[in-house]
Amino acid sequence: xxxxxxHYFKNEWGLSESDINSLAGYFRKLEVDKGDVIVRKGxxxxxxxxxxxxxxxxxxxxxDGKDHILHFAPENWIVGDRGSxxxxxxxxxxxDVIEDSxxxxxxxxxxxxxxVVCQNFRQNNxxxxxxxxxxxNRRINLLQEASARTRYLNxxxxxxxxxxxxxxxxxxxxxxxxxxxxxxxxRELAKENFRS
Amino acid sequence: xxxxxxHYFKNEWGLSESDINSLAGYFRKLEVDKGDVIVRKGxxxxxxxxxxxxxxxxxxxxxDGKDHILHFAPENWIVGDRGSxxxxxxxxxxxDVIEDSxxxxxxxxxxxxxxVVCQNFRQNNxxxxxxxxxxxNRRINLLQEASARTRYLNxxxxxxxxxxxxxxxxxxxxxxxxxxxxxxxxRELAKENFRS
DNA sequence: CGTCGAATTGATGTCATTCAACTACAGTGG
DNA sequence: CCACTGTAGTTGAATGACATCAATTCGACG
Numbered sequence: 180x181x182x183x184x185x186h187y188f189k190n191e192w193g194l195s196e197s198d199i200n201s202l203a204g205y206f207r208k209l210e211v212d213k214g215d216v217i218v219r220k221g222x223x224x225x226x227x228x229x230x231x232x233x234x235x236x237x238x239x240x241x242x243d244g245k246d247h248i249l250h251f252a253p254e255n256w257i258v259g260d261r262g263s264x265x266x267x268x269x270x271x272x273x274x275d276v277i278e279d280s281x282x283x284x285x286x287x288x289x290x291x292x293x294x295v296v297c298q299n300f301r302q303n304n305x306x307x308x309x310x311x312x313x314x315x316n317r318r319i320n321l322l323q324e325a326s327a328r329t330r331y332l333n334x335x336x337x338x339x340x341x342x343x344x345x346x347x348x349x350x351x352x353x354x355x356x357x358x359x360x361x362x363x364x365x366r367e368l369a370k371e372n373f374r375s
Numbered sequence: 376x377x378x379x380x381x382h383y384f385k386n387e388w389g390l391s392e393s394d395i396n397s398l399a400g401y402f403r404k405l406e407v408d409k410g411d412v413i414v415r416k417g418x419x420x421x422x423x424x425x426x427x428x429x430x431x432x433x434x435x436x437x438x439d440g441k442d443h444i445l446h447f448a449p450e451n452w453i454v455g456d457r458g459s460x461x462x463x464x465x466x467x468x469x470x471d472v473i474e475d476s477x478x479x480x481x482x483x484x485x486x487x488x489x490x491v492v493c494q495n496f497r498q499n500n501x502x503x504x505x506x507x508x509x510x511x512n513r514r515i516n517l518l519q520e521a522s523a524r525t526r527y528l529n530x531x532x533x534x535x536x537x538x539x540x541x542x543x544x545x546x547x548x549x550x551x552x553x554x555x556x557x558x559x560x561x562r563e564l565a566k567e568n569f570r571s
Numbered sequence: 572c573g574t575c576g577a578a579t580t581g582a583t584g585t586c587a588t589t590c591a592a593c594t595a596c597a598g599t600g601g
Numbered sequence: 602c603c604a605c606t607g608t609a610g611t612t613g614a615a616t617g618a619c620a621t622c623a624a625t626t627c628g629a630c631g
Contacts (some may be wrong), residue, residue: 301497323551355519
């Protein structure tokens with residue numbers, strides 16, 4: 180089933196090894212290529228995806244054709260359009276593949292089954308969701324108050340690994356600034372570090 | 376215990392009337408005044424607060440002394456610093472009272488008890504959390520791509536009731552723009568509506 | 572070696588901020 | 602009842618940050 184997913188079952192959701200073995204029917208391993216689109220904005224696509232290996236991106240294209248990245252999803256992230264999954268809506272975000280990846284697809288049935296087989300699952304997952312909300316709150320705060328420069332520095336600190344794996348224009352898109360602006364920010368930073 | 380809180384127990388968390396009666400010991404009703412500070416950034420304050428009546432605001436003061444409002448919390452909102460509650464950290468946000476309010480305070484003990492007495496609680500709460508995340512994602516997307524004007528229009532649409540209850544500079548703070556800018560945006564909109 | 576997308580750079584434009592002045596108004600104390 | 606004070610909101614002028622547009626360079630890959 181994959182090292183990472185297995186590890187996630189055990190350490191994040193709190194399942195025992197025997198529990199895990201009974202769940203094989205609830206998810207499906209998919210090998211996807213760079214460029215593939217997994218969820219398309221506007222469709223209904225009620226699935227979660229766990230990233231076993233590689234990287235996805237969650238983004239939204241606005242009416243004027245500009246693309247904004249909500250977040251990247253490297254190994255051990257779970258993504259999916261919550262509007263689709265929980266409220267049967269058309270997806271608000273698109274998800275596509277930016278590195279050849281191995282992902283595990285599942286849906287609500289797995290979640291329900293998890294809470295049946297494992298006493299602690301709901302509680303553990305609850306904690307993960309609150310943690311996620313906590314991060315989103317900080318991101319909002321950062322978008323409200325910080326300059327392009329500060330946002331970039333924050334990104335480096337939070338996701339140094341992602342930084343090295345994605346093209347620069349995607350980082351700009353995540354930060355909500357133009358690629359040219361990011362280029363200039365980087366030049367300034369490089370200059371300063373050279374001085375000191 | 377309060378109309379709204381009772382209603383929330385029943386309709387959002389899915390508790391029966393008899394369940395609810397057994398929980399009185401797990402929360403406390405507080406009457407607070409405009410201007411009171413409930414959670415102070417930097418302290419550890421592991422409580423949730425349900426707003427029965429009135430309004431709170433969750434905000435963060437940055438190093439340069441500027442204040443940014445993460446969100447308002449009118450009736451039926453639950454607020455609390457998740458870093459404090461779940462991870463025993465210092466609070467990242469402050470919470471204070473912007474209308475004389477009645478609030479219900481509780482902590483993790485209530486949540487644990489809820490999952491004991493009510494089979495569906497976790498599942499229902501799970502859904503609420505995902506819905507919350509969904510809203511935060513859209514807010515991030517809006518901050519990334521939208522102008523001051525668009526953000527304001529979006530705010531009017533989402534929270535027309537809040538708009539009428541808070542001073543304009545707080546709306547500006549929520550939107551992440553200067554109060555002067557909001558004033559100008561409003562002037563433009565007023566002008567346009569007058570024409571047509 | 573040629574091609575194509577990514578990144579850089581410069582010139583210019585635009586939107587929002589900043590600072591300062593002024594108005595409106597509510598609350599306070601004489 | 603009226604001056605005094607402080608806060609909110611508006612307006613104007615100057616500034617600044619980032620966007621846009623266009624040209625060029627860089628670098629990976631066939």
